[in-house]
Amino acid sequence: MIVNKLIIKNYRNFKEAEADLNDSLNIFIGENGQGKTNLMESIYIASIGRTFRLNSESELINFSENKSSLEIHLTKNNYKIKIEIQLEKNKKKQVFINGVKLDKTSEMIGILNNVIFTPDDMKIIKGSPVERRRFINIDISQIKPKYKYLLNKYKRVTTERNMLLKNYHTRCENKDIIGIWNDYLVNTGTEITLYRNEYINKLKKYSTDIYFSLTGKRERLDISYYSNIGPVTDREEVKKLFYEKIKKNFTNEVLRGVSLYGPHKDDLIIKINDKECKYFGSQGQQRSAILALKLAEIEIIREEAGEYPILLLDDVLSELDNKRKTYLIEHIKGMQTIITSTDDYELNSLTKDFNKKLFYINEGKISSILD
Ligand SMILES: Nc1ncnc2c1ncn2[C@@H]1O[C@H](COP(=O)(O)OP(=O)(O)OP(=O)(O)O)[C@@H](O)[C@H]1O
Ligand SMILES: [Mg+2]
Structure with missing residues (x-):
C-alpha cells in the first residue's frame, strides 16, 4: 500500500x-x-x-x-x-x-x-497502565476488526456491572441478574485477554531481536503481559481463573462498587536487562525501547496484513x-x-x-x- x-x-x-x-x-x-x-x-x-x-x-x-x-x-x-x-x-x-x-x-x-512514532510516545513507558493499554488497543484494532467491537462491549458490560455492584444491597433484583453480568464480563474479558496475549507474544518476539541489534548486542529488552486474572494460557483456563477471581473477591467488589478483575486492569511490563524500564531505564534506553516496539509493530502488521x-x-x-x-x-x-x-x-x-x-x-x- x-x-x-x-x-x-x-x-x-x-x-x-x-x-x-x-x-x-x-x-x-x-x-x-x-x-x-x-x-x-x-x-x-x-x-x-x-x-x-x-x-x-x-x-x-x-x-x-x-x-x-x-x-x-x-x-x-x-x-x-x-x-x-x-x-x-x-x-x-x-x-x-x-x-x-x-x-x-x-x-x-x-x-x-500506519505506525506512528512521536516524542509523545515516551508516555507508553513513563505513563500509567492506561497509556500502555491504549497503545496495545490501537495496535490490535488496526489488524483485528473484531477487537474494537469487543472493547466497546466490554466497556458497556463493566459500566453496567459496576452499577449493579454499587446498588447490590439496596436493589434486591440485582442479586438475580448479577450472574448474567458475570458471564458477560468473563466471556468478553476472556476474548480481549486472548487477543492481547497473542499480540504481546508477537511484539515480544520481534522487539527483543530489534532491541538487541539496536544496542549493538549489549542490552536485552523483555516485554510481558500482566493480567490480574492470572497467567494467560488457553480460553477455558482463563475463564476458569476469571470466575474464581470474581467469586473469591465478590464481597470486596460490592464494597468498592467496581469490577476489580479483568482486562481493564491489564498492563504491559517492559524490562531492560531484567530491570523495569519505567523505573530504572535511562532516557535513551526508554526511547530505544519505544523504537523497538514501534519497529516490531511494523513487522506484525506486515505479517497480518501482508x-x-x-x-x-x-x-x-x-x-x-x-x-x-x-x-x-x-x-x-x-x-x-x-x-x-x-x-x-x-x-x-x-x-x-x-x-x-x-x-x-x-x-x-x-x-x-x-x-
Ligand atoms: N484548529 C486549529 N486551527 C488553527 N491552528 C491550529 C489549530 N490547532 C492547532 N493549530 C496550530 O497549528 C500550529 C502547528 O502545530 P504543529 O503541532 O503541527 O507544529 P509542528 O510543526 O509540529 O511544531 P513542533 O516542531 O514544535 O512540533 C500550532 O501553532 C497550533 O497552534
Ligand atoms: Mg510537532
Whole structure:
C-alpha cells in the first residue's frame, strides 16, 4: 500500500495544502509550530478515524472555519482508493471510501495501516497502565476488526456491572441478574485477554531481536503481559481463573462498587536487562525501547496484513544517538515513510542514497523542493 497524494482543507493550521508523495521516503522540514505534527495527524486520522492527540474532533477544524476535509489517495493491490474525511462543527464526522459513505468510522480500519512514532510516545513507558493499554488497543484494532467491537462491549458490560455492584444491597433484583453480568464480563474479558496475549507474544518476539541489534548486542529488552486474572494460557483456563477471581473477591467488589478483575486492569511490563524500564531505564534506553516496539509493530502488521504499513516518524531522530539513528534509517529502507524534522542537514546526510522527496512546511503551507 502506498499513499500517493494528500489534499488538506481547513485542517488545523492548514487552509489549503497538497502533497504528492514519493513511494519511499518523504521528508517534511519546518520550524516549530508550522504544521508538521498536524500533517502527520491528518494521515493518522485517515488510518483509524481519530487523532492521537487529546483534542475533540471540532478542534481539528481551522479556528476560523466551520468545516474541514481531508483527502488521501492511495494504491493498494493495484487498486486506487480515495479516503475522504469531512469534519463539521457540532456534526458527526463523515467518512467516504471511493465516494461511498461509511455507516461507521470503524469500517475504514485496515485500509490505510500506519505506525506512528512521536516524542509523545515516551508516555507508553513513563505513563500509567492506561497509556500502555491504549497503545496495545490501537495496535490490535488496526489488524483485528473484531477487537474494537469487543472493547466497546466490554466497556458497556463493566459500566453496567459496576452499577449493579454499587446498588447490590439496596436493589434486591440485582442479586438475580448479577450472574448474567458475570458471564458477560468473563466471556468478553476472556476474548480481549486472548487477543492481547497473542499480540504481546508477537511484539515480544520481534522487539527483543530489534532491541538487541539496536544496542549493538549489549542490552536485552523483555516485554510481558500482566493480567490480574492470572497467567494467560488457553480460553477455558482463563475463564476458569476469571470466575474464581470474581467469586473469591465478590464481597470486596460490592464494597468498592467496581469490577476489580479483568482486562481493564491489564498492563504491559517492559524490562531492560531484567530491570523495569519505567523505573530504572535511562532516557535513551526508554526511547530505544519505544523504537523497538514501534519497529516490531511494523513487522506484525506486515505479517497480518501482508504488506508494510506507512511509517510516520514525527521529529524523533533528534532524540536518538548516532548509532540508533543510523539503525532506524537503515531499517526503514523499502517502506513508505514520512519523516518530519526541524533540520534538513542531518536528515539529508543520513539518507544520502535514498530515493526521496523533500518538502518544506511553513505556516500551514507545503512546498515541494526537489524530486
Ligand atoms: N484548529 C486549529 N486551527 C488553527 N491552528 C491550529 C489549530 N490547532 C492547532 N493549530 C496550530 O497549528 C500550529 C502547528 O502545530 P504543529 O503541532 O503541527 O507544529 P509542528 O510543526 O509540529 O511544531 P513542533 O516542531 O514544535 O512540533 C500550532 O501553532 C497550533 O497552534
Ligand atoms: Mg510537532
